[in-house]
Amino acid sequence: MKEKRSLLWFKNELRLLDNEILFRASAKASFVLPVYIIDPAQFQPGKLGFPKTGYFRTQFLLESLTALKSSLQKLNADLHVFVGRAEDIIPQLVKELKITAVYASQEVGSEELATQYAIELQLEKFGVPIELYWQNTLYHADDIPWPINRLPDTFTNFRKEIEQESSVRKIFSIAEIAYQQEIESTNIPTIQDFGFTPALKDNRCAIEFRGGEQNAQERLQEYFWEKDLLRTYKETRNELLGSDYSSKFSAWLALGCISPRTIYNEVKRYEQERVKNDSTYWLIFELLWRDYFRFAAKKFGVKIFQRKGIRNKAFVSTNDAVLFEKWRLGEIGVDFIDANMRELLHTGFMSNRGRQNVASYLAKDYKVNWTWGAAWFESQLVDYDVSSNWLNWAYVAGVGNDPREDRYFNTESQIRKYDPKGKYVRHWLADNIDVSKNTHESKVIS
């Protein structure tokens, strides 16, 4: 039988547990080469002046890659990290190493798809297929009860039908990888290579996000089992301060250090061993929102990035760079909005309640182009996820999947409800921190 030599292209599934591409490649190939590619274009400043991927997400990515490399090394394999364009590097590796199949996850983002198509085109010349697997949602794309172009327009309809019609698939695990050292081991770039100065931890942060599968598992262990916080999640999830009010799984989910199915299984175990209540259900409910946006991104493609949104609805706004800059740096003079924006600026994280309020303020009070706000979140959020970010923004701006036409977050009433004693605002505004820290010199890594 012909030897199967596979290239395993890691992207946003930086884990060993429940990784279908790893499972499939390991089952079929006599040689598996795990690869990750850092594209410098993803770290360059865009037209608004800040990098597409900012400090916090870059740092989290590097930690996650380091962790994955070390886990693979424990299985006598390795992770080969290259810097460049995937559409150059993958065909080159395929040719040099006589690879016979490339394994990768299916994408929904238009940039990611463009890269994938470019690679497919090149690999056709060598007769090498890309085997694509759907990963990183709770429900598999093949199990949703509609063709993608018939995905319901509202989350409620999506949720009700999927809960009735579909079930969550089993997870994958592997015991070994067929790997031989055929090329030299590579180093993972440092944060300085991206032009960032390492920032000191800001002690006011909600949680210290550290990348990698082990850290994701530890957070799950802490949130569910040690602190027993899952039983009250529904009541606390809209709070603003500290590590305990919500799971903080988002950054690990975004890079795939943990899969939503692993979290789901653990919720089910918790329901059996501790308690089953509205809160345990609600965490799954939120994971369904994440699924919904991922499927909606698949359905609507490039429209999710457009100012008129997926509804092609006129969004009257200005491109007021001065207002935007004040908003971005947390200097508009409305304490609640500024406090949230400072949290994002200094830590790369913001609560869901905060995100809704600051997004609404930019889009609905300031009437500034919401896509600029989404671009800043893309740069700054440690948990940036293409579909969750752009479709949440579109939703709040009134051009997304919101069945309500007139949703508006009134800052005054939000403060009365969520920060009545000003604790959150004081936490972030009682400081003299220089907001220009974490600057980026726009260095090109090579």
Ligand SMILES: Cc1cc2nc3c(=O)[nH]c(=O)nc-3n(C[C@H](O)[C@H](O)[C@H](O)COP(=O)(O)OP(=O)(O)OC[C@H]3O[C@@H](n4cnc5c(N)ncnc54)[C@H](O)[C@@H]3O)c2cc1C
């Ligand atoms: C304007 C705006 C932008 C956002 N951008 C992102 C983003 O880039 N990446 C991201 O992961 N989330 C994004 N969210 C959704 C949400 O704010 C975060 O997922 C959540 O705050 C992360 O904290 P957590 O993990 O503690 O959430 P928890 O409350 O513990 O929720 C558990 C998980 O459910 C998912 N989830 C919860 N709420 C949502 C939601 N509204 N949409 C999609 N998934 C959700 C997340 O994966 C989250 O980790 C955005 C929301 C808004 C309003």
